[in-house]
Amino acid sequence: MLKSKSREVNPLSAISVSLKKASAELFESIAQKQIAPIGLIAVLGFAGVSWLTTSLVAPQIAQAYTARINVALNRETDESFRSFLRRAEAVARAAAQRSFDRDILVTDVAVTVK
Numbered sequence: 001m002l003k004s005k006s007r008e009v010n011p012l013s014a015i016s017v018s019l020k021k022a023s024a025e026l027f028e029s030i031a032q033k034q035i036a037p038i039g040l041i042a043v044l045g046f047a048g049v050s051w052l053t054t055s056l057v058a059p060q061i062a063q064a065y066t067a068r069i070n071v072a073l074n075r076e077t078d079e080s081f082r083s084f085l086r087r088a089e090a091v092a093r094a095a096a097q098r099s100f101d102r103d104i105l106v107t108d109v110a111v112t113v114k
Contacts (some may be wrong), residue, residue, distance in 0.1 A: 066108040
């Protein structure tokens with residue numbers, strides 16, 4: 001009996017070999033051409049990391065403002081002007097303190113007593 005040796009050629013192996021050659025040529029051409037200087041990439045990388053670190057660590061800027069409060073007082077019967085003035089000052093001081101206690105961003109309080 002005669003034995004014949006048949007060779008089976010795999011078409012995928014031929015494609016694989018040509019892809020390996022093409023990718024090797026591509027990588028070789030990329031390695032030969034310098035896309036961007038490495039120093040520039042390093043500087044930009046360090047700048048980005050520095051900016052990110054600063055933005056994460058640094059506190060936000062506080063926005064302080066002036067609070068305005070209007071207080072209405074009625075004069076009591078038989079109350080002198082001096083006692084009315086003392087009472088108005090005490091009420092204004094208490095209103096200002098309440099405004100500072102309520103909002104920590106308030107730096108000034110303007111109280112108007114009517």
